[in-house]
Amino acid sequence: xxxxxxxxxxxxxxxxxxxxxxxxxxxxxxxxxxxxxxxxxxxxxxxxxxxxxxxxxxxxxxxxxxxxxxxxxxxxxxxxxxxxxxxxxxxxxxxxxxxxxxxxxxxxxxxxxxxxxxxxxxxxxxxxxxxxxxxxxxxxxxxxxxxxxxxxxxxxxxxxxxxxxxxxxxxxxxxxxxxxxxxxxxxxxxxxxxxxxxxxxxxxxxxxxxxxxxxxxxxxxxxxxxxxxxxxxxxxxxxxxxxxxxxxxxxxxxxxxxxxxxxxxxxxxxxxxxxxxxxxxxxxxxxxxxxxxxxxxxxxxxxxxxxxxxxxxxxxxxxxxxxxxxxxxxxxxxxxxxxxxxxxxxxxxxxxxxxxx
Numbered sequence: 001x002x003x004x005x006x007x008x009x010x011x012x013x014x015x016x017x018x019x020x021x022x023x024x025x026x027x028x029x030x031x032x033x034x035x036x037x038x039x040x041x042x043x044x045x046x047x048x049x050x051x052x053x054x055x056x057x058x059x060x061x062x063x064x065x066x067x068x069x070x071x072x073x074x075x076x077x078x079x080x081x082x083x084x085x086x087x088x089x090x091x092x093x094x095x096x097x098x099x100x101x102x103x104x105x106x107x108x109x110x111x112x113x114x115x116x117x118x119x120x121x122x123x124x125x126x127x128x129x130x131x132x133x134x135x136x137x138x139x140x141x142x143x144x145x146x147x148x149x150x151x152x153x154x155x156x157x158x159x160x161x162x163x164x165x166x167x168x169x170x171x172x173x174x175x176x177x178x179x180x181x182x183x184x185x186x187x188x189x190x191x192x193x194x195x196x197x198x199x200x201x202x203x204x205x206x207x208x209x210x211x212x213x214x215x216x217x218x219x220x221x222x223x224x225x226x227x228x229x230x231x232x233x234x235x236x237x238x239x240x241x242x243x244x245x246x247x248x249x250x251x252x253x254x255x256x257x258x259x260x261x262x263x264x265x266x267x268x269x270x271x272x273x274x275x276x277x278x279x280x281x282x283x284x285x286x287x288x289x290x291x292x293x294x295x296x297x298x299x300x301x302x303x304x305x306x307x308x309x310x311x312x313x314x315x316x317x318x319x320x321x322x323x324x325x326x327x328x329x330x331x332x333x334x335x336x337x338x339x340x341x342x343x344x345x346x347x348x349x350x351x352x353x354x355x356x357x
Contacts, residue, residue, distance in 0.1 A: 054177040054193050057232060062168040062207065064236045065096045065330075072332040075103065075161035081322045090122070090161040093337035094330075099126045099209050100339040105160050123339060124163050126209035129155055130342055142348035149212030152220030156213075157245060162326040168238050169210040171230060173202030183231070186331060190231040190239050197243075199224045221245070238330055245324040 065071075075090040086108045094101030101124040107117045123130040129146040138144055148155040148163075156162050156170070177195035184190075199221060203214035218224060223246050231240040 050179060051177055054179045055174050055195070057191075057236060058171040058174040058177060058193055058195075058230055059205070060236060061171050061230070061232060061238045062165065062210075065165065065168050065238055066207075068235075068237050068333050069097055070095045070333070070335060070337040071164075071330045072335050073101065073103065073164050074329040074331070075105075075164075076325075076327040077157060077160050077162070078325045078327075079322060080325075088160040092122075093335055093339075094124070094164045095337040095339060096165055098339070099165060100124060100341075101164060101337060102339050103161055107160075120160070122159055122161070123341060124159075124165075125339075125341060127212060129159050129163075130347075131159070134348075138348050141346070143342040143346055145342075145347050149216050151213070151216060154213035154215070154217030154220065156217050156243075157324050157326060162243065162328055163213075164328050164330060166210050166213060167241050167243065167326070167328045169206045169214060170197050170199070170202045170226070170243065171228070171238075171241070172205040173198040173200070174228070174230075175201070180229075185231055185239055188233055188239060190233050193230045193232065194228070196225045196227050199226060237333065240327070240329045242328075243326045245326065246321060 070093060072093050073091065076087060077090075078085065078087040088105055088107055090103040090105040092101060092103035103122045103124065105120045105122060107120070117135055118133045120134060121132040123143075127147065127149055129148050130143045131146070132143050133140060134144045146155070146158075148158075151158050154166070156166065174193075174195050174197045177193055180192040180194050182189055183192050199214060200218040203211055203218045206214050227244045229242045230238065233239050
């Protein structure tokens with residue numbers, strides 16, 4: 001799986017979600033500056049001073065964002081499984097001080113290039129995700145609310161875009177960090193860091209508003225080590241972060257049919273369903289605790305198998321790996337991020353039953 005990155009308006013390299021394995025081998029190889037030599041150990045734990053300083057800069061990234069106020073946001077969520085690759089792109093703004101944001105997600109087109117689903121509007125807040133144009137029987141003027149602390153992945157990939165503040169908070173668990181070098185990103189000088197972050201460690205160090213969702217992710221993901229590339233400007237603000245999630249799950253039995261869980265026609269309650277089209281999008285999740293964003297693509301849960309392959313339990317299971325690459329870009333710091341959460345009367349509370357086809 002490859003995702004292009006643009007620097008100064010032109011593509012400069014491709015990043016593979018398969019880096020989840022290969023990235024670990026070279027984490028300690030280089031330190032930015034005028035030398036590529038390995039720095040001698042200077043810390044009791046075997047880390048060099050450069051590695052310690054690099055990790056400290058990433059551990060502070062969320063705090064620096066909160067002090068910076070707000071910014072505009074671009075997101076890309078790309079999944080790959082079984083030779084199928086699907087991308088969901090988002091754009092919007094985020095108020096880090098209020099821990100609230102608004103994103104507009106554009107979903108994949110069908111094989112003929114036609115839009116299968118209207119863009120989804122997401123409101124991000126501390127502990128909750130709100131979605132409109134959710135589809136699957138949800139009235140267009142209603143919002144679906146999801147308790148992010150109750151989602152198996154803590155909304156790191158469920159909503160189709162990683163919450164920008166959660167992406168920064170995830171770096172509190174960074175370890176084995178190297179400073180790759182300085183680069184130009186959209187005309188801004190940034191420092192490029194590479195390493196892995198531990199979800200459980202990040203959850204323990206996270207801010208109170210993010211601790212619950214990250215703790216849920218630590219319980220939901222089998223793999224806690226998440227390779228990343230992070231780009232901080234000279235003020236220490238996170239300008240871009242790429243997380244490479246690897247989900248290994250058991251796929252058993254026959255695939256679920258369109259729009260239904262293999263265990264029955266009802267997929268979730270209180271507005272929570274996955275609208276499964278058989279496409280391996282892996283972007284959003286049907287949940288059973290008040291939400292989930294079936295996005296016209298397949299529903300995804302870290303504990304439930306690869307998209308397009310959710311099936312009833314059985315003895316003929318096989319292991320399958322789903323690669324999820326999440327890219328979060330932050331720019332135009334200080335731009336307004338007006339976010340108003342829905343009134344209780346605007347939140348959908350009914351059950352959705354998706355018929356079999």
